[in-house]
Structure formats: structure tokens, C-alpha cells
Amino acid sequence: MLTDITGTLTGVPRIDAVALLPVIAPVVALLLVLLIDAVRPVKPLLNLVTLAGLLTAAGGVAYLALEGTERSTACSIGVVVGTAGLSGPSPLPESLSPSDVGFGCSYLVSDLTLTGQAIVLVAAIGCLLLALDGPGAEDRTAHHTLLLATVAGATALAGARDLATLTVALETATLPAIGLIALRRDAQGAQAAVTLLLTAIASLGLLLLGIGLLFLATGSLYLSRIADVLASDPDEKVLVVAVAGAMFALAGIGFKISLVPFHQWTPDTYAGAPLPVAALLSTVSKAAGLTAAAVLLGIGLPALHDAWAPLIGVLAALTMTAGNLVALRQQVAVRLLAWSTVAQAGWVVLPLAASGTTRDGVREAVAASLGYLLAYVVAGLAVFAVVVLVARHHRAGEEHTLEAYRGLARTEPVASAVLAFALACLAGLPPGVMGLIAKVVALRPVVDAQLWPLAVVAALNVALALAYYLRWTALLLATTDQATPRWRLRPAEGIVLGGAAAGCVGLSIGAGTIAGLLPDLLR
């Protein structure tokens, strides 16, 4: 009763700790890491706490998914401040629901939330394991805290249902990456960090501007309320402002997903970052950006579909084409990966271009995006795991070219098989059935909406990307007279390699998972 009264009096929302577990666990782990570092920095303990934080978060996601009920938290219960002679706040009349006057919940546990969080956590655990003994993690405390902050932001993002939370979470998810890159502590790392910093500031500016305009147009920060206002045939002036807001916000998010033409930071940053951090950028950060786009567009702005969908379509086509064309000419492995990541980002957002305005259409498009993202993240982790291993054993280190892979199939058959399989998944060609199904899922809304130019560009990009993925695969099998030393696999790396490979095979056989995300209403 007391809580009710406080709630009513002050408008303080109630917090559901279980619903927020995937966000809280990384934050608690972060604080513990700092504490341990202050008291007595024991390396294994730091690793353990970080991993435990991520696993707890993953456990929370699993629990919430099994529980199956939708939870919402941090809800404004609607307090009307002194009007008509009343002094002080008074509760909302019962005839009105909070959303009618611009209020709602800031955080919601739905299929969308849990799927986004699951992808983020899987990727984060993989990246953490890769980084444990790898380059860039000498300063373990810094690395782990930044990684945990990224994860906390990314998981919060998936549940965020108001613009302010969305923005804060997105920045929490992406800004720590700058620190992670700077951990390399050489000129290239510093330059990469500065590049990303400038990009981040620019994109934050755009995002804030967009959100401001959206708030101006609709009078609410809550996405559900924004969707209602925009769906109820608003004034043309309102629409113009809202569309402008959507465009700016989209551009801001475009930086995070590195959509062309907001992609320029990607290759330099990847090449400058320690490899596990590059893996983090290409999986966790990308997942965060995509989730932000899905939440904002799919839940908040489906009514403005006609405005943003063509933009997404053009961006997707440009992104995959430019990414693939440049990747064709790359020789350095990590740069090739960077550009292929750009191209894959185009595929990830592709379905959003054809979501339509019906709730089911939007749900299908968002599900397709997330499905593609899942396939991409799993295959990407497998590739990065092998690249990290090669970097550790090759004299050129992280700068190694594709030539480092020549004849690898003879000395390291298992790692080569994993790499070849993962590349086939990225290319979308059997035996990488996972990738093929993901491409089918991503193309389906586009073909259904008869966006033929976009569909044809995407189809041609399949062949373009295949050219360089196969070039890489061919090198594995080429003959070489150079004797390369056998690898010493560290346990953590082995887990990532094995886990990602098992994921690729498992999702190829059980491809239903990729296609069957978000079966219910999008919330």
C-alpha cells in the first residue's frame, strides 16, 4: 500500500528486478570488477566475475523466455499535476489509461527484447572468451568494464520503449567501444579510437536531433504513444516534423550499423582495434544498432513506413553493394572482414525496407532482420575465432593478409573446416544452409512487396560476396611448401571455435530457429 501511495504521489515507477536482470547483471559485474581491481586485482577473478555477469544475464534471458509472460517495468502510472483548483499531483481518472495522455512503460520484456538480448549476450560471451588471452586485454580491468558497459547498454536497448531510454542505452552500448579500441595503445589504435569518437559524436548529435523532433511532433517520448499519435491521421505539419525526426534518428543509428554512407569509420577502426574488439564491434555493436532500428521503426514509427522504408531500401542496396565491391579488393584479412561486415549490415536491414504498415508485416520484417542478424553473428564469431588464432601464430600478427591462410587445411584441418563452413554460411551457399535460409528470410518481405530493383540488387550481391568468400576458402585448400607451426589452442579460444562451429551446424540443421523468430505480436 505504501508503495502505491508513493507511486501515486511522486510518480516514481516501480522496478521489476527480474525483468531487468539481463541489464542489471552486467552492471553489477562491472561494479564488482572495479571493486576487485581496487582491492586486489587478481586476473582469473576478474575474468570469472565478468563471465559470471554475462552468464547471469543470459540466465535471466533464458528464465524470462521460459516464463513466457510479458513483463513491463519502469512505467509511468500517469500523474496529473495540479489543474482545476487541485493542489499537488493527483492520480489519473480511471477512465483514462496512462498511454492516452502520453505515458507508458520504458522497459518491456517481449519476444523482441529477449531475442535481441540473447543475440547480444551470445556474441558478448564469444568476444570475451576470445579476448581473455588475446591482444588488447593486458589491461584487463579496463577491457572488462568497457565490455560489460557495452553489453548493459545493448541489453537495455532491446527492452527500451521510450526515446530517452533508447538514446541513453544506444550510447552506452557504443561509446565504450572507443575505449576498447584505444586499449591497443599504438598510433593506429589511437587513430582508430579518434575516428570512432568523432563518428560517435556526430551520430549522437543526429540521433538527439531526430528524437527531439519526434518528441516535438508527438508530444511523447513513449514509443507506443508515438505510434498511436502518428497512426491517428495527424496534421500534415506534425507529419513533416515527425518524418524529419525519423530521418535524423535513422541517420544516427546508421552510423552504428555502419550503413553506407555512414560507414567510413568501419575499416580503419577494425584494422586499428585489437581483433577481439573488432569482433565485438561487428557483432555486439551491430546487434545493438539493429535492435535500436527495429525498436524505433517497428514499434514507434510503423505509421511513417512510407517515409523511411524507401530510405532504408536505398541504404541497404548501397551498403551491400559498396561493401562487397570494396571487399573484393582487400588483401588484409581483418579489412576484408570489415568490408564484408558492412555488406552484411545491408542484408540485416534489408527486410525493414519492405515491412509495410500492417502489424504483421512489420513483425515479419523485424523477425527477418533479427533472424539474419543471428545467423550473421554466429558465423561471424566463428570467422573471428579463426582469424584471432591465425593472428597469434602468424608473424604478421593482426595485419596478416589472406596469404597467411594458404595451405591451412593441411596443418590445421579442424580450424580450416570451421572457417570454410562459416564463410559458406556468410555467403549463403550450402553446406552453409543457415546463411541460405537467412537470405531467404531476408528476401521474402522484399519480394512479397515487389520491390524488384532492391531484390535484384540483393540477388546480384550474393554472387559478388561469393567471389571473395570463395577466394578465401580456396586459399585454405591451396598447396604450399611453407611449413607452418602447429597451433597451440587455448581453452577459451577452443570454446569459442567449437561453440561457434556447433552453432553454425546446429542452426543449419535446425534452420527453423532463424526463420521462426518473433512468432507473436511485436511489442
Place this chain on the structure above:
Amino acid sequence: MSWLLPALVLVPFAGALVLPGLPDRFAVRAGVGVALVTLALAVLATYETGTTGFGRMQLEVRTDWVPALGLQAHLGMDGVSAPLVLLTGLLSVLVCLYLTRVGPDRNLVACVLAVTGGSLATFTALDLLLFFIAFETVLIPMWLVIRIWGDTTQPGGTATRNDAASRFVLYTATGSALMLLGIILVIARTGTSDLTELIERGGAGMSVTTQTVAAGLIVLGLAVKTPMWPLHTWLPPAHTIAPTAGSVLLAGILLKLGTYGLVRVAVPVLPAGLQNVAPWLGGFAVVGIVWAGLACLTERDLKRLVALSSVAHMGFVLLGVASMTPTGLQGALYANIAHGVVSALLFFVVGALKDRHHSADLSVLGPGLRDRLPRLGWLLTLGAVAGLGLPGLAVFWGELLAIAGAWQSSALGALDRPYAVIAAVGTAIAAAYWLRVLRLIWQGTPPADQAGLPDATHHETVVVLPLVVATVVLGLLPGPLLSTTAGVVRLLLPGGGVVP
């Protein structure tokens, strides 16, 4: 017998997975064993299908795979798939047998088995998406065969080889990506990817425009694989570079995937759409027949010549499909099998010649070949005579029926008879270029430095013998194969294939 078709598909794949882990000598023999088991299963499946009737889908098994897309692992067999399954099984055994003596390599055998498995899956798939996945499965193994075991003695060495391999895979992948758009369109508009149901509907539920777009995309993708002029330019380099085993697989099995797709998917699922696309398909087909024939007249490399002649032969198959008549379709299916047998025979023989002479140039191989190497000379002669469409040998019936189908076709509109005439001219050109080859190998005095080259070994003779028998039997007794496909062909065509 519901285990039969899954076993048929999975046995070669299992072989492909296990073989690379075994030592070379043992693995190659195990490969023959796996291929023999596959062939036995194929024969058993065909027998089972035949006893209950080739006219209906038999031995069906289905299980959900990706429910959200409606994708089912759904296999079945009827009169259209049975001959192709048998051909695949047979060629796979022969290729594996060939590899026990000539360049044995466990990984190559594994690739051969993977191609076999993928092809068998394609020929038995009864779900559009499953068909597509199976169709794509053969790409990477075949690419490996060309890329790793390809001939590097051509001008340009490894660069030429890599280029041929990439060209093969990129052409086909581009085609199939476009085909995928068509397939997704069909699934999105009809709400099902089940081929049996789609065939039953016969295009109902899709507007003519939708059907035309989908048919255009699907035909385009399959035409790259078939290959259809002018999308055939990947084929001659691929054949020139590929090792003998690769060439046999490519000509004997892989090209059939394209035409099978046309008959299984394009004709029955999108009849109205294919009607609109048919004149174009037929046009490109007859141009291909003449074009490839003319190219063969001047071609000096025998392997390239056989490859180009494949383009011409597949032109007849495409023409038969484009006619959309029972006769034409029967002809297409017959020519399909006949070409598989004859081209496999030719590639085995040319491969043997090339291994001995280290060149496939006609001026090197040619003079006095029949005197020097009588057995190989006769085998080549048989292949050439079959290739020029001599009555009494396999190729004749299929091409005759394809031309007859085009002659009476309504789908081709006013172009029916002109196309038939041009195709007939194509057979004359085929006679001309094969006779040119025969003249070169029957006449002339052998150069002195090539005395003493060994003739076909027993092993090589045993490998090609089944193909020789098949060439003659298919030529003398066309009845059994024609009656196998007759029942289904009417089911596949709109309105039971009655010519108005």
C-alpha cells in the same frame, strides 16, 4: 519403403563426410562401394516406383524442416525423376571406379559423392525451397573439383584454372540467386512451397503477370545451369580445365539439374507464365543449337568441342521444354538422358586421350588415331556418331521428338515451325562437325613421336562399357524410357497436354 529415398540421398553425403578421414588407397575403394550402394538404392527405388506406376509420385516421405517458411523435407519419385536418378547413380559409380586407377585422391572422391548426393536430392525434392537448397549444394563440391584438380597446363596456368572455377561458380550462383527471387515470389503468392500441391494447382492463385515474372526469373536461373546460349560462356572453360571426373559429372549430371528444374518447376507450376516466356526460351535454344554447332566446326580443342556440342544438345532439350507439348517434353527428357550418357562417354574417352597426349588439340590427337589406338579410336567414333544423331543411337530419338514437339507447339505461337526448321538445320551442322572430327582421326599418318602410346586399358574399357551399352540400347529400344516419362508428362502440362 519410406526409408528408401532418404537413404538414397544420405548415403553419398555420409560417404563424402567420412572419406576424407581415411587413407587414400582405401578411401578410393570405399568410394566405389558407397557409389555402388547408392546405385543399388537407385535401382531399388526405380523398381519400387515402377511396380506401382511411374505416372504418380511414389515413395513420398515428408517431415517439417523450417515451419516458418513452410519448408518441408519432402522427397518423392516419379517417371521424370527415376531415369535421372538412375543416370546419376550409374555415372557416380563409373567416375569412382575410374578414380581407383587414374589420379586416386580421397578428397576428389568425396567431392564426387557430394555432387552425387546433391543431385539425387535435387531430382527427388518435392519442396521448392528444398529443391533450391539441393540445387545449390552441388556448387561448392564442383567448384572444388575444378579449382583443385583442374588442368594447369593450359596457357595461363593456375590463373586460367582459377578463372574457370570462379566463372563456373559465379555464373551459376548469380543465376540461382535470381531464381531464388522467383521461387520466393511463388511461395509468397501461393502460401505453400510444396511442389505436389503447386503442381496440382497448376498456377491457380497467381495472376498471369506474377507467373510471368516468376517464370522469367526461374527460367533464367535454370538456363544458366543448363546452359542456354548466351549464358553458356562458363561451360567451355570449365570443361576444358576440369579433370575427366569433373567433366563427366558436369556434363552427365549437373547440366541435367537445370533442365529437370524446368520440367519439374517451371512447366507445371507456372504454366501461364512459361507460355509467355516460351518463345524467348525456344528462340535462345535454337540460336544456341546453331551457334554452338558453328563454333564446333572451327574448334581445335577436342574437349572444348565436346563441351560446345553439349550446348547444342541442351538447346534441343530447351526447345522441347519450350514447346510445352507432350511430344516435346518427352523429347526433352529423352535427350536429357541421352546427352548424359553420350557426353559422359565422350568425356571419358577424351580424358583418356588427353592423359596420353598431354593435349586435347585435334592436330595432336588426330592423325591416324584409329590405327594407333584402335580401342580409344572406336570409342570416340561411337561417341561422335551418337552425337551427330545417327538413328539407332541414343541421341536421335530425343532430338527428333524435340523438333516434332516444336513443330506442333502452340506455346511458341507463329514461331513453332521456323524454330523446328532451324533446329533441324542444327542437326545437319552437328553431322558436319562430327564428321570433320572423324575425318581427322581416321585419316593421316601418325607422327613418329607418338608411336608406342598405350591403348585403352581394361580398366578404362570396363568404365566406359556400360555407357556404350546404354548408348546402343537407348537408341534401339526407346520404348521403355519413353513409357516411363509418358504418364507424368501429361500430368505436368496444363490441361493434360492436349494439343488443341
